[in-house]
Amino acid sequence: MQIIKFHFCLVAFFGFSITIAQSKKYVIHTVAFYNFENLFDTIDDPNTNDDEWTPGGAQHWTKEKYEQKLKNLSRVISEIGTPENSNSPTLIGCAEIENRGVLEDLIKQEKIAGYDYGIIHFDSPDQRGIDVALLYQKKYFRPTSYSNIPLLIYKNKPVLEENSNEDLGDVEIKIDAKNRVFTRDQLLVTGFLDDEEIHVIINHWPSRSGGEKASSPYREAAGKLNRKIIDSLQQINPKAKVITMGDLNDGPFNKSVKIALGAKSKKVEVPEFGVYNPFEEMAGKGMGTLAFRDSWDIFDQIIMTKSFIEPDYSSYEFWKAGIFNKPYLIQTSGKYKGYPLRNSLTEAGFSDHFPVYVYLIREKL
Template sequence: MPTTYYLAWWNLENLFDEENSPRRTEKLARALGDDLAGWTPQLRDRKVSQLASVIAQMNGGAGPDLLGVCEVENRFVLELLAAAVADRLGGRRYEIVHADTGDARGIDVAFLYDPALLTAPAGQVFFHVVMRRNATREIVQVNFQTRTGRTWAVFGNHWPSRSGGQYESAGYRAIAGETLAYFHQRVREEHGQDTAALAMGDFNDEPFDTSLVAHALSTRQAVRVINADTPRFWNLMWPAAGTPEGTFYFQNEPNLLDQFLVNANMARPTSPLHANPDSVRILRFPELVHTGDYPRPRPFGGMGASVDETGYSDHFPIAMTVTETD
């Protein structure tokens, strides 16, 4: 019987531990300064509850099988989130892969996954440094094993931001794109040319930007990926790029920063592990969306911004399905 996996990605917008957390290093505490002033355990737990209420709605109320997240401070807040989601789903359990990166703000990339469907073997989790003068998030690679024992390389991405200017900072995202493309190639060399690979994340660029097209080697055409001699990605978010919707709004302008990319071994409908492109969605549950002229996400706030305890994140989540045949 085929197995369908429900995947999601969400930038959780500064899911930080409490203001005076004993789990925070002195170095990070100095870097954050007063940004977390007033961020009480109660506010942290309220944000966790808000996020969990959305995650539990995914997949028709069954929750995602694999969830990639970014802007989380540490494993502790991830454990709180996983437990809160499990409570809403009647005890469904999630395991965690977390990269404790050297990012200047202490925000990390992680995966939550259902161990009944996927395993993350010891020695098959990698944290790839994106070289930059200032520390930034690493690309997290997990070579998951599926229920049939297939290797499925999944990359979690949170590329350098556009702070300082979109074009002034573009070189940093080009480096991230090159890093992703290099390790995609290494997957094929180490695990075989038929290995399925998927990249998900907040790329801080849109599908048509140079970092994704020229450096990560992604394209809007499945056939170019399937026929290419070099490892390429099919960017599944291109259809959404032609709509008024986005996953993040800057000055009320929609940006499609959160994306799914799949390689040739997931682009072919006949592949044992293949993506379902028609399933790709920006998840805009009614409570996530601001009312008014600009249907942007509803942030929870914090980190110096005003807090809305009825908010969630400044990004919408995205989701898709992948089917594995016997």
């Protein structure tokens, strides 16, 4: 846990009505999300399509490459959120991991072993076997419940009207299960950050395979499922603190985020029970977590309920967000100069995505 002092410049940022002479101490936690890009071991799993990530496969994925990938990722994890918070992230949402075993290998790496990370993971029905998971520092976060919630989407499923109130589940059960599109489950974790209950949803929404427009209904369905999960938590506790994060395979301006989930870019526009997306403003400025054909977008996002943006720092509240894109994570030459430094046939890189993070702070009593 890192304790920091905010003097006048940050006091003005928060809008507190206190004098220059006053200073307050705050507890700070970093919450991050990182798509690890194909974190596979070298063992062939007969139940999934992982053949290319074996020594004899298309990627020539060797033990040496795997071990270098683990070292690379652990370095990033150890540095996300610095220098504002010298501690590595308390919570890390992960995507594109093959199984629990690769996470167990990751948290043993020298750079992060001392943080004593716990793992919450379920195998998903994704055909390549890639899953989502949560890493958490046991010292600060105590999980009390967790579940994997399937995203039930189908080929040739009719698209709901944008403003339709029709129940998504009722539509889905009318469709032949043989047409189901198997994708990652949404992982819901509830627990206590220090002594405060929070809920975290980890996502890796359906890809744009087949084209952005044709595949958009799948991600819109993912956004609707996210919204239903949040609604259910808010029905139990209207002030529930919920963070949803992940690789959404859509940017902040796409329908899945803006309409299905209902995310707002300005705090003042967030309605009761609404959600706030600090990454929309960054996207509007041309910032990105990944690039395609020299066009940047922010697919990796951390979105939170209104209860995290109330101007009361007696409990954990959102401070600010960022994209972790240090120079060593960037390709320095070749066709993809300036892009995230990803895996290649000759070496293990980091990822084709930059990680993202937010800070949660509360006043130190």
